[in-house]
Amino acid sequence: MANITKISPLAPAHFPQLPVIAGVRFATAAAGVKYQGRTDVMLAVLDSGTTVAGTFTRSATRSAPVLDCQAKIGGASDGPAAILVNSGNSNAFTGHYGQTSVATLTQSVSDITGVSTDRVFTSSTGVIGEPLPHDRIIAQLEDLNGALSTESVEAAAHAIMTTDTFAKGASAQVEINGKTVSIAGIAKGSGMIAPDMATMLVYIFTDAKVDQTSLQQSVSGLTDTTFNCITVDSDTSTSDTLLVCATGASGADASGNAAFTQALNEVMLDLAQQVVRDGEGATKFVEIRVTGAASDADAKVHGLAIANSPLVKTAIAGEDANWGRVVMAIGKSGAAADRDLLSISFGDILVAEKGWVSPSYSEDEAAVYMKAQDLVIAVDLGLGAGSSTVWTCDLTHGYIEINADYRS
Amino acid sequence: MANITKISPLAPAHFPQLPVIAGVRFATAAAGVKYQGRTDVMLAVLDSGTTVAGTFTRSATRSAPVLDCQAKIGGASDGPAAILVNSGNSNAFTGHYGQTSVATLTQSVSDITGVSTDRVFTSSTGVIGEPLPHDRIIAQLEDLNGALSTESVEAAAHAIMTTDTFAKGASAQVEINGKTVSIAGIAKGSGMIAPDMATMLVYIFTDAKVDQTSLQQSVSGLTDTTFNCITVDSDTSTSDTLLVCATGASGADASGNAAFTQALNEVMLDLAQQVVRDGEGATKFVEIRVTGAASDADAKVHGLAIANSPLVKTAIAGEDANWGRVVMAIGKSGAAADRDLLSISFGDILVAEKGWVSPSYSEDEAAVYMKAQDLVIAVDLGLGAGSSTVWTCDLTHGYIEINADYRS
Numbered sequence: 001m002a003n004i005t006k007i008s009p010l011a012p013a014h015f016p017q018l019p020v021i022a023g024v025r026f027a028t029a030a031a032g033v034k035y036q037g038r039t040d041v042m043l044a045v046l047d048s049g050t051t052v053a054g055t056f057t058r059s060a061t062r063s064a065p066v067l068d069c070q071a072k073i074g075g076a077s078d079g080p081a082a083i084l085v086n087s088g089n090s091n092a093f094t095g096h097y098g099q100t101s102v103a104t105l106t107q108s109v110s111d112i113t114g115v116s117t118d119r120v121f122t123s124s125t126g127v128i129g130e131p132l133p134h135d136r137i138i139a140q141l142e143d144l145n146g147a148l149s150t151e152s153v154e155a156a157a158h159a160i161m162t163t164d165t166f167a168k169g170a171s172a173q174v175e176i177n178g179k180t181v182s183i184a185g186i187a188k189g190s191g192m193i194a195p196d197m198a199t200m201l202v203y204i205f206t207d208a209k210v211d212q213t214s215l216q217q218s219v220s221g222l223t224d225t226t227f228n229c230i231t232v233d234s235d236t237s238t239s240d241t242l243l244v245c246a247t248g249a250s251g252a253d254a255s256g257n258a259a260f261t262q263a264l265n266e267v268m269l270d271l272a273q274q275v276v277r278d279g280e281g282a283t284k285f286v287e288i289r290v291t292g293a294a295s296d297a298d299a300k301v302h303g304l305a306i307a308n309s310p311l312v313k314t315a316i317a318g319e320d321a322n323w324g325r326v327v328m329a330i331g332k333s334g335a336a337a338d339r340d341l342l343s344i345s346f347g348d349i350l351v352a353e354k355g356w357v358s359p360s361y362s363e364d365e366a367a368v369y370m371k372a373q374d375l376v377i378a379v380d381l382g383l384g385a386g387s388s389t390v391w392t393c394d395l396t397h398g399y400i401e402i403n404a405d406y407r408s
Numbered sequence: 409m410a411n412i413t414k415i416s417p418l419a420p421a422h423f424p425q426l427p428v429i430a431g432v433r434f435a436t437a438a439a440g441v442k443y444q445g446r447t448d449v450m451l452a453v454l455d456s457g458t459t460v461a462g463t464f465t466r467s468a469t470r471s472a473p474v475l476d477c478q479a480k481i482g483g484a485s486d487g488p489a490a491i492l493v494n495s496g497n498s499n500a501f502t503g504h505y506g507q508t509s510v511a512t513l514t515q516s517v518s519d520i521t522g523v524s525t526d527r528v529f530t531s532s533t534g535v536i537g538e539p540l541p542h543d544r545i546i547a548q549l550e551d552l553n554g555a556l557s558t559e560s561v562e563a564a565a566h567a568i569m570t571t572d573t574f575a576k577g578a579s580a581q582v583e584i585n586g587k588t589v590s591i592a593g594i595a596k597g598s599g600m601i602a603p604d605m606a607t608m609l610v611y612i613f614t615d616a617k618v619d620q621t622s623l624q625q626s627v628s629g630l631t632d633t634t635f636n637c638i639t640v641d642s643d644t645s646t647s648d649t650l651l652v653c654a655t656g657a658s659g660a661d662a663s664g665n666a667a668f669t670q671a672l673n674e675v676m677l678d679l680a681q682q683v684v685r686d687g688e689g690a691t692k693f694v695e696i697r698v699t700g701a702a703s704d705a706d707a708k709v710h711g712l713a714i715a716n717s718p719l720v721k722t723a724i725a726g727e728d729a730n731w732g733r734v735v736m737a738i739g740k741s742g743a744a745a746d747r748d749l750l751s752i753s754f755g756d757i758l759v760a761e762k763g764w765v766s767p768s769y770s771e772d773e774a775a776v777y778m779k780a781q782d783l784v785i786a787v788d789l790g791l792g793a794g795s796s797t798v799w800t801c802d803l804t805h806g807y808i809e810i811n812a813d814y815r816s
Contacts, residue, residue, distance in 0.1 A: 057739075058740075059736070059739030059740050060738065060739045060740075060741075060744070060745040060746075060747070061735050061736065061738060061739030061745060061747045061750070062739065092732075092735075093732060093735050093747065093760070093763065093764060093765075094763075094764055095748070095762060095763040095764035096763075097764070127732075128732035128735070128736075129731070129732050129735075129760070129764065129765050233718040233719065234642075234716075234717075234718065235717050235718060235719045235733075235736060235737070235740065238735070238736055238739055308642075309642075309643050310641040310642065310643060310718070310803075310807070310811070311641065311643045311811060314807070314808055314811035314812040315811065315812065317808070317812040318811070318812035320812075323537070324500075324501060324535075324536035324537050325643075327469050327500075327501050327536070327537075327646070328467070328469065328536075328643060328646055329643070330468065330469055331465075331467030331468045331469030331470065331646055332466075332467050332468075332643065333468075336468070337468040337469060338468075339468070339469045339501065340503065342469070352501070352537070354503060355501065355502075355503040355504070356501060356502055356503035356505070356537065357501075357537050394812075395718075395808065395812070396808060396812065397805055397808050399718070399722070399808075400722055400725070400803065400804060400805050400807075400808060403718070403719055403722035403723065403726070404722035404723065404725040404726035404728075404802075404803070404804065
């Protein structure tokens, strides 16, 4: 029997202290959607004028809540907004019933909070293909609305977990025109219970004032180098959702501000890396740095080919500096590579160069390096100026236990 | 300690009885390239006029022997030909030394057998990045040449194994213009010892007379629906090689003959499926049939996305009819899909249709079906006439043991 509640060895020591974001209040409840004895619903209500940007899974079979969010992003930002999230049921592949559930939930939230339905965003994560028992959630909405508090972000991080082994939060602060702007975010991913699917949900809040177009531009751009650069097992969820909400309560206008974008990038990257650190069965956190590629896009293709290779990932699990498998992954990726220009390092150890093992390479030295929990694999293609960094974890018996052995 | 010599539960009961192919003779030897106490070199010599067609890995980091074979395929077919294969060392990512090894080996084979160097094809499979000790192979060439026999094809199948758990052979016979034409083939794949890589080597021989252009055309076309439709772990070798040799000794001209092409297809498909049945850690053989796709190419993209999904493969290992993961894989594949037109069956059991679970679906019935060793997952996209079938195996603790735990 798999013990999937054991906390990841790569987890941070504790949940970080997140700054209060003026303009957003949270509440959580135990609705019993699927799990018993724990919170499984989060409601966030955002003050009038909050802009909301988002990025979503590109899956062709994406869930009803994702489709609904996508339709609403970019609309008017005048009134208040709300986000309702449940864990335990993803409302994915539930046919027309799924759309009805979303419509019923958003109407109920609107009725109770006074937020217009076109500003109510919902997410669901958990089992797939089962009708969402939305009545259980609706039964909690009055209490949720009464309990809203600016302090409850950590509780919110817990309520959105499925089989995550730890709650994920990150924050940053930056000065803009003499005012302090705060950013706080929470994320879930990527635990699993058969027949669930790993999903990633991310909610980031800031008291900066950012116009929606500018916020969406930043979020879309930063997603490409943060959440779209992580992989646990190459399998893409039907529910992945990232929402970034700018309440404007700080009074500082951060539209197009470089320092704000940098701070937002830090929070997104931190949360993305925490998702990898909670990868199923993970015992190693691996950064793959690709440089010298023909283009940035090529570099990312190579990076993800390495990060998704079962042979590379099992070698890392076995603490084996198996650079041959890295060569293999580069070769199969489909992006440009020249065997004789390639160099590969594990940490500071130059392993391979000019189409062969480096004369300076010591396997004993590499074996010591591979025992570390956090590893860096650096690949230089020797072709151009393209670069990309991606993050992954190893592939262990724990992954098989969680995904094959769990259902008895 | 992983026991990687245990025979796959999916192995055939015994090596098949292969017909003798007039015009080709085999010999094997124990050269001690890496393994001790077993044969590791195979020499095949083919009579004058034999045409040779081949397909090879598309890896950008392919091995020196592969590059050499590719340069020679399609040349003149007048004189005799030879194939030299060693296991234990893949001569991949060995820089310029690798090319020197190939040149030295082909020259030595030429000197001893009288075959012109541009008709000597070599393959190497095994450890990557280590110089091939080609002198050990050359030391065996006189004996090999003296021992050549038309009967030794099964011995050849054994000599090319690395950590395969069984030797792979297949054959077919067909009447052409009143003459019996025979086809016999052998293959290896896909065992592994760190830091080895899985490689697939396939050699098929026929006494049909087929001009090289026609043979190459058949082989290239059939590869797309046989060897290019199997996957164990999505990782592509630097050494994959398929050579098909037509000696013409039967006197029957099979150039462009449909029955011959069909027979060749049977042999290729049989060998391809045997490679999957020896997939690392495999306990289930899975056929994935995709129909109703927008195009054949789209169908294959969907099929391989399902076949390569770690979540689908672990669910199969756990005997879990987890159709939600199949939906997920289709959604992420990038090829066209419409959630509401999709239907999915496991064997004869209709699991999902019209964007949701089928009303007739019984999970108990599916659970019984999933206990079978050979499984069929059928997906209909409901979009067009495109179809493709691919084959894979499950992902088990055995895979992790072989690839992570082996190196202590």
